Amino acid sequence: MTLDARIPSGPVAQKWDKHKFEMKLVNPANKRKYHVLVVGSGLAGASAAATMAELGYQVSCFCFQDSPRRAHSIAAQGGINAAKNYQNDGDSIYRLFYDTVKGGDFRAREANVYRLAQISVNIIDQCVAQGVPFAREYGGLLANRSFGGAQVSRTFYARGQTGQQLLLGAYQALEKEVAKGGVKMFARTEMLDLIQVGGRARGIVVRDLVSGKISSHVGDAVILATGGYGNVFYLSTNAKGSNTTAIWRAHKQGALFGNPCFTQIHPTCIPQSGDYQSKLTLMSESLRNDGRVWVPKREGDTRAPHLIPDAERDYYLERKYPSFGNLSPRDIASRAAKEACDSGRGVGPGGLGVYLDFRDAINRLGRDKIAERYGNLFEMYQRITDEDPYQVPMRIYPAVHYTMGGLWVDYNLMSTIPGLHVLGEANFSDHGANRLGASALMQGLADGYFIIPYTIGHYLAGTKLEPVSADHPDVRAAERAVEERTKRLLSIGGKRSAQSFHRELGRIMWDKCGMARDASGLREALQRIPALREEFWSNLTVPGSGAELNQSLEAAGRVADFLELAELMCTDALHREESCGGHFRTEHQTEDGEARRDDERFAYVAAWGHGGEGKAPVLHKEPLAFENVQLATRSYK
Amino acid sequence: MPMKLTLRVWRQAGPNADGAFREYQANDVSPDMSFLEMLDVVNEQLTAKGEVPIAFDHDCREGICGMCGLMINGSAHGPMPATTTCQLHMRSFADGETITIEPWRATAFPVLRDLCVDRSALDRIVQAGGFISVQTGNAPDGNALPVPKQDADAAMDAAACIGCGACVAACPNASASLFTAAKVAHLGFLPQGQPERYRRALKMVAQMDLEHFGGCTLFGECQEACPKEISIDTIGRMNKDYLTGMLFEPAENQKAAGAG
Amino acid sequence: MSVSTLPAAGVARPPAGRVRRFWDSSVGKKVVMAVTGIGGIAFVIAHMAGNLQMFTPTAPAQAMHTYAAGLRKLGPLLWIARGGLVAMVVLHVVAALQLTARNRAARPSAYGRKEHHTSTWGARSMRVGGVVLVGFIVFHILDMTLGVGHPQFVHLDPYNNLRLGFQRWWAVGLYVVAAGLLGLHLFHGAWASWRTLGLRRPSDRPLHRNIAIAIAVLVTLGFAAVPVAAALGVFAPDVVQEVAP
Numbered sequence A: 001m002t003l004d005a006r007i008p009s010g011p012v013a014q015k016w017d018k019h020k021f022e023m024k025l026v027n028p029a030n031k032r033k034y035h036v037l038v039v040g041s042g043l044a045g046a047s048a049a050a051t052m053a054e055l056g057y058q059v060s061c062f063c064f065q066d067s068p069r070r071a072h073s074i075a076a077q078g079g080i081n082a083a084k085n086y087q088n089d090g091d092s093i094y095r096l097f098y099d100t101v102k103g104g105d106f107r108a109r110e111a112n113v114y115r116l117a118q119i120s121v122n123i124i125d126q127c128v129a130q131g132v133p134f135a136r137e138y139g140g141l142l143a144n145r146s147f148g149g150a151q152v153s154r155t156f157y158a159r160g161q162t163g164q165q166l167l168l169g170a171y172q173a174l175e176k177e178v179a180k181g182g183v184k185m186f187a188r189t190e191m192l193d194l195i196q197v198g199g200r201a202r203g204i205v206v207r208d209l210v211s212g213k214i215s216s217h218v219g220d221a222v223i224l225a226t227g228g229y230g231n232v233f234y235l236s237t238n239a240k241g242s243n244t245t246a247i248w249r250a251h252k253q254g255a256l257f258g259n260p261c262f263t264q265i266h267p268t269c270i271p272q273s274g275d276y277q278s279k280l281t282l283m284s285e286s287l288r289n290d291g292r293v294w295v296p297k298r299e300g301d302t303r304a305p306h307l308i309p310d311a312e313r314d315y316y317l318e319r320k321y322p323s324f325g326n327l328s329p330r331d332i333a334s335r336a337a338k339e340a341c342d343s344g345r346g347v348g349p350g351g352l353g354v355y356l357d358f359r360d361a362i363n364r365l366g367r368d369k370i371a372e373r374y375g376n377l378f379e380m381y382q383r384i385t386d387e388d389p390y391q392v393p394m395r396i397y398p399a400v401h402y403t404m405g406g407l408w409v410d411y412n413l414m415s416t417i418p419g420l421h422v423l424g425e426a427n428f429s430d431h432g433a434n435r436l437g438a439s440a441l442m443q444g445l446a447d448g449y450f451i452i453p454y455t456i457g458h459y460l461a462g463t464k465l466e467p468v469s470a471d472h473p474d475v476r477a478a479e480r481a482v483e484e485r486t487k488r489l490l491s492i493g494g495k496r497s498a499q500s501f502h503r504e505l506g507r508i509m510w511d512k513c514g515m516a517r518d519a520s521g522l523r524e525a526l527q528r529i530p531a532l533r534e535e536f537w538s539n540l541t542v543p544g545s546g547a548e549l550n551q552s553l554e555a556a557g558r559v560a561d562f563l564e565l566a567e568l569m570c571t572d573a574l575h576r577e578e579s580c581g582g583h584f585r586t587e588h589q590t591e592d593g594e595a596r597r598d599d600e601r602f603a604y605v606a607a608w609g610h611g612g613e614g615k616a617p618v619l620h621k622e623p624l625a626f627e628n629v630q631l632a633t634r635s636y637k
Numbered sequence B: 001m002p003m004k005l006t007l008r009v010w011r012q013a014g015p016n017a018d019g020a021f022r023e024y025q026a027n028d029v030s031p032d033m034s035f036l037e038m039l040d041v042v043n044e045q046l047t048a049k050g051e052v053p054i055a056f057d058h059d060c061r062e063g064i065c066g067m068c069g070l071m072i073n074g075s076a077h078g079p080m081p082a083t084t085t086c087q088l089h090m091r092s093f094a095d096g097e098t099i100t101i102e103p104w105r106a107t108a109f110p111v112l113r114d115l116c117v118d119r120s121a122l123d124r125i126v127q128a129g130g131f132i133s134v135q136t137g138n139a140p141d142g143n144a145l146p147v148p149k150q151d152a153d154a155a156m157d158a159a160a161c162i163g164c165g166a167c168v169a170a171c172p173n174a175s176a177s178l179f180t181a182a183k184v185a186h187l188g189f190l191p192q193g194q195p196e197r198y199r200r201a202l203k204m205v206a207q208m209d210l211e212h213f214g215g216c217t218l219f220g221e222c223q224e225a226c227p228k229e230i231s232i233d234t235i236g237r238m239n240k241d242y243l244t245g246m247l248f249e250p251a252e253n254q255k256a257a258g259a260g
Numbered sequence C: 001m002s003v004s005t006l007p008a009a010g011v012a013r014p015p016a017g018r019v020r021r022f023w024d025s026s027v028g029k030k031v032v033m034a035v036t037g038i039g040g041i042a043f044v045i046a047h048m049a050g051n052l053q054m055f056t057p058t059a060p061a062q063a064m065h066t067y068a069a070g071l072r073k074l075g076p077l078l079w080i081a082r083g084g085l086v087a088m089v090v091l092h093v094v095a096a097l098q099l100t101a102r103n104r105a106a107r108p109s110a111y112g113r114k115e116h117h118t119s120t121w122g123a124r125s126m127r128v129g130g131v132v133l134v135g136f137i138v139f140h141i142l143d144m145t146l147g148v149g150h151p152q153f154v155h156l157d158p159y160n161n162l163r164l165g166f167q168r169w170w171a172v173g174l175y176v177v178a179a180g181l182l183g184l185h186l187f188h189g190a191w192a193s194w195r196t197l198g199l200r201r202p203s204d205r206p207l208h209r210n211i212a213i214a215i216a217v218l219v220t221l222g223f224a225a226v227p228v229a230a231a232l233g234v235f236a237p238d239v240v241q242e243v244a245p
Helices: A012-022 A043-055 A093-103 A110-130 A162-180 A245-252 A285-289 A316-320 A330-345 A359-365 A367-385 A440-461 A473-491 A498-513 A519-539 A551-575 B035-048 B120-129 B149-159 B166-170 B177-188 B197-210 B221-225 B233-248 B251-256 C018-024 C026-055 C060-073 C076-106 C126-145 C158-165 C169-196 C210-231
Strands: A035-039 A058-062 A183-187 A189-197 A200-208 A214-218 A221-224 A263-269 A292-296 A354-357 A394-403 A420-422 A604-609 A618-623 B003-012 B019-029 B098-102 B111-113
Touching (some): A012 A093, A012 A110, A043 A058, A043 A162, A043 A183, A043 A440, A058 A189, A093 A110, A183 B120, A189 A214, A189 A245, A189 A551, A214 A473, A221 A440, A245 A420, A263 A330, A285 A367, A292 A316, A292 A330, A316 A330, A330 A354, A359 A367, A473 A551, A498 A551, A498 B035, A519 A551, B019 B035, B120 B177, B149 B177, B166 B177, B177 B221, B177 B233, B197 C026, B233 C026, B233 C169, C018 C026, C026 C076, C026 C169, C060 C158, C076 C126, C126 C169, C158 C210
Parallel strands (some): A035 A221, A058 A183, A221 A420, B003 B098
Antiparallel strands (some): A189 A200, A200 A214, A263 A394, A292 A354, A354 A394
8 A cells, every 4th residue: 555645846835825726625515415424522523523524415414422521531631732923922833844844753744743833823713703712811812931941932821620610611602503503413322433435434333331232323424533552551541431432443444644653742740559440540740840840869769759868869850861851751850750660679569659749949939939839730639649848859750641653644534444534632643753741732623613614625525425225244244243343342251351351452552662662662552452352352251231321331341442552553663663753762772771763664654554453453554755854863961 | 558448330221120239349449549449440350250230431531531429428529629520549448347339319310220320401501501602603713802811810710610419419409500600610710701691601501490400508518519610709790690691691592592 | 420411400491581581590589589588678678667656755546547547648659669669569479489499309318317517597597487387377467457466456546455465465466476487587687698699708718797787687676676665664655646637
C-alpha cells in the first residue's frame, strides 16, 4: 500500500485556503440526504456532530456514557492555545506552528500542524460566542497565561476547568441540534465494530448498554472521535471508561495505526496508594515552579522526610540538569523519577514516589504566598492522600495521560478505509512524538468545528454511494460477528475477572513500554502479552448475561482489545530504534542521558496494518518532510 | 489500619424489577481507598464467588465528569461537603460502620440497574434552551464584546455544574431547579447570552416541569449537596428571568416556549 | 440506550394562553405563593399593630373601638380588602396543595435513609403548619369577628371581646400556639418569598436570614402578647365612652 497523505501543494501558509477552495461541495439541498455517524461526544465528536448538523447533514452521535457531556475532554485542566497574539508578545500562527512541530520532536506533519495553528484563532472566537466563560481581565478582555514552557502567553483558560467549559460549549451546541432534529443522540451505546460495504465505511455495530441489544446503524460516512488509549496501562489519568475498542476494531478492518508507541507521561501525578488503585490523578505542573524534587540518598531509607537532613537528600533534577533543575521538561523529569525509584530510593507505599518539597519555598515566601499560588492543588492533594503538603512534602510520580499515536489519517482526516474519518486524540496527526501543554483541546476542536465539516463534504460529493439497508448481507454479517464475540466472552467460564487481566497487562506495559524502553524488555513484553491474551480467552469470567446492563461484559470487551493493541505498541516501540519525544529507548541516548533522535532512519510516521489473526503487523511508512522548520536537537541543559 | 464495614446496598436487576437492600461485608478496607475503589474490591470478590457485581456509574474518577453519584448514608455523594462520590475516601467512615448505599431516587431518574439511574431528563432540559444559538463559523472576534470580569466570574461559578443530579437527589421535592438555574445563570450573566435570555428561562422551566421534577421550596439541601457548591441564588435569578419572560417576551416567543 | 430527544417524559399540554401557562408551571405557582405570601405578611403585621392598641395606657377600650369603627367606615373598600385577602388565601392554599402533590409525585419511593443537612424545621413544617393555620384562621374569624361561640361578644367592642375571650384558658393556649406556628411559617416564608422572586442580591451566605428571623419573632411575640397579657389580668375592665359616628 502506498500512503497518500493528500497534502495540498504550495506554500505551507496557503495550503488550507487553497484546499478549501479546491474541495468539492455538497449542494445545501442535498446535505440532508447524507447520514453521518459520529462515534464519541468529546470535544472532537460533539463539535463535529453539531457543526455538520448545522450544515444540514443528518447526524447520529454515539457515546458509551449516560450523557454526551461526560466525555473525558471534560477533565482537561490547563487551557487551550491560540495564536491570537492578544498580549502583543510576538506570537503568531507561524510561531505556534513552529513550537508545535519542534515540541513534537519532528515527528508530525508540517501541513497539518500549520492548519491547526491557523484555525486556533477561530476556535477561541467560536467558544466565546457559545458562552464559554473564559478568564477575563478587569477591562473585560480575554486573559492569557503562559503554559508548557512556551515563551509567549497564548493559553486561554477557564479557571482550572478549561476542558469542562469547552466541552460544555460543544455539548450545548450538540443539544441545540438534537432539539432541532439534526442530530440523533444515542447515549449508553457502545460501538463494537465497523461495517464496511464495498470497501467503504458504511456503518457501525453497537450494543445498547442498558438492554444489551446488539444492532446496526448504517450511513454514508463514519467518524471516530473516541479519544486515546492510555488505559492500556490500566493506571492512567484517563477516565475509567476510556478505551481503544472503536479504533482497534477499525484497525483490524484495515485502518492503519500511526505511531502506536508514542505515549505521553506526565511527571506530577499523585502516586498509587495501594493495589486497589483504580486511576491516577494529575496535578498541575505549575507546582514545579516552587517545589523541589528529591529522594533520600540512601536506599531503603524509611525515615520521615523531615528527619532526613539536607546532606542525605538527593535533589536529583537540580544535580543532573543544573540549568533547568526542577523545571526540566515532562519526559526528562518523568524518566529521572523512574530511575530514582528503580534504584530503590523511591518513597511512599511500594517505593513508587518522589518528594516534591515546598519547605524552602514556604520559608522563603511564607505560607500565605504558597497558599495563594497553589491552595486548591494542595487541598486536592490532601483530600486524596490525607497528608498536609504545608507540613509534609508531597509525593508525586509520573503517569500516562495522553497518546499521540492513533489511527493514521490523511490531510482530510480520513483513514485508509474510505469514508472512515478519525478526529481528536483518536487519530495520530498533529503532535508528533510529544504533545505540548494546552494543545489537545485545540486539536479536538479544530478537527470537529473547522476541518471535518469541509472534508466530509469533499468525500461525500466525490463518491458514488449505493444505498445500504439494515439487512444488507455485510451488515448482518458484522452484527453476527459481534454477537458471537459477545457470546464467547460470556461463555469462557474461567476464574479471573477482566479487571485482573487489565491490571496485569498494565503492569507489563508500564514496566516494559512505559517511560523508558529497551529492546530486551520489549521482547519480553512481546512474549508475555500473547500468553496473557491466551489466558484471558481461556480463564476469563464474566458474570451475568448479555441481555442486560452488564458492566463486567463491557470491561471484558475493552480489555480484549487492549490485549491486542498492547502487542502492536511494543512492536512499534521495538522497531523505532531511536529516542524521540515520549518514546525513550535507553539504547539511544547521549552520554548525558538525553534522547538521541535518528532523523536519517526514522523521520517517518510508522503506520501499521493489521496482519491478520496471529500474524505480524505490516509496517508502512509515511516519510516526513520538514520544509519550513529546520530539524534540530532539543536541549534543556 | 484496615477497616471492616457492612454495606447495605440497593440491588435491582433492571428498570422494571423490584429492588431491595442486600448486605455485604467489606473487610480489609484501606482508609486511603476512594469510595468507588472500595466498591471495586467488593465487586471483585462478588465476581470471584460467581455473583453479579453491583452496577454503579462512574467515569473520570476525579470529580469533574458528573457520572458517579450515590446516596451514601442518606447524603448525596456522602458526608463530605463539596465532594463527588469518586473523590470521597474511606477515611471519612469509621471501622465497623454500616453504610447504606442507594441510587438517586426521583420519578425523573428511573433506576436502570442497582445504583445506575437514567438522567437523560437533564439533557432534555438543556436541549430546551440551555445554549446560545450560534452556528460554527459566524462568531465575531473573541475580544469584540468585552465581558466585565465580575460577570465572567459569576458565569463561571454557575457553569461549574457537572450535571451529576445530586441536587435532585438531595431535594426533598426531587426538584431540578438548581441544575436548570445554574445553566440559566451561566448564560444569562454573559452578554452573548442576552438575546435568548428570557426565552431560555421560559423553555427550560417548561421542560423541567414536563420531566416530572418537583418544584423548589428553597430547602437549601441542593446547595449543600452540590459538589461544585453552586448557590441557590441562581434559582432566584432563574425565577426572575422566567417572570420577566412571561411578562415581556413577545407572543411568538411565548408560543415557541411550548407547553408549560 | 437512552435516546434523548425532545419532547420528553411528560405529555405536552396543548398550547395555552400566557396566564394559564404561568399558573401551570412550577415557577409560576411559586411566584403566586410568594406574592400572596408577601401580601399576607403585610396584612399580618398591620393586624398585629392594630391588636397592640390593647396596651394603650389610657382608655384602651375607646382606642380599640375607634380603630375598629374606623375600619368599618371604609365601606366598600373594606369589602374589597376582605375579598382580596380571601383571594390571596385561596390562591396561596391552592398553589400550595398543587405543588405539594407535584412534589410528592416527583419522588414516589422514599430513600432507605435520608439526612437533612440544612433545611430548617420551619421549611419542613410549611405544609402541616399551613394547614393548621388555615383551620385557625377560620376559628379566629368565627370567634373574634363574628362572635360565634364567644361567651360575651359585643359588636365593635374589641377591647372587651379580647379581654373576656382570653379568660378561657384553652383559647389563650390556642392563640399562643397559633402565633408560634405563624412565626415558624414566616421564618421560612418571609425569607423564601423574596428569594423566589429573585429580589435578593446574591450573597455568600444565601441561607442566612436576619430579616425573616426578626419578622418571625416580632409576629410571634406581637400576637402572643394580647392573650398572655389578658390571661395575666393586665387588661383592666374598661368601657367604650363614645360610640364612634
